[in-house]
Amino acid sequence: MERIRYRRSSLRTQLGVTQEEKKIKRELGITALLRPFRWWGNEKRHIKRELGYYSPDVQLARHVLPHWGSKLLMLALILMGIPFALGWWLKTTLSNPPQPGAAAPGQSAPAESVPATAQGESDRLR
Secondary structure (H helix, E strand, O other), X not given: OOOOOOOOOOHHHHHOHHHHHHHHHHHHOHHHHHHHHHHHXXXXXXXXXXXXXXXXXXXXXHHXXXXXXXXXXHXXXXXXXXXXXXXXXXXXXXXXXXXXXXXXXXXXXXXXXXXXXXXXXXXXXX
């Protein structure tokens, strides 16, 4: 398998201009001066290397395998998952209607149980 490159080499690198600039900066001490500012980028690269981010298998998955497949799968899950979830939710709410003696959500239960005939008479008296 051919080694996968992250980027194509630039013309400046191919001509050797970059190497000469680095040599001049190193001789002047600019590289040593700027070393603390490169710490975090180097640390991230070190962590990625330890986790296997640059391994051939992961590089293959990142660069060669089609990215549209994962997007298509996510779209299918969303399009099929939302109706499924709504159907399940509606089924559970419709299959469990509130009991006749139980209080509806957000209402308090009656303090004492009054027979229906007596309750109807008390309503008429009010």
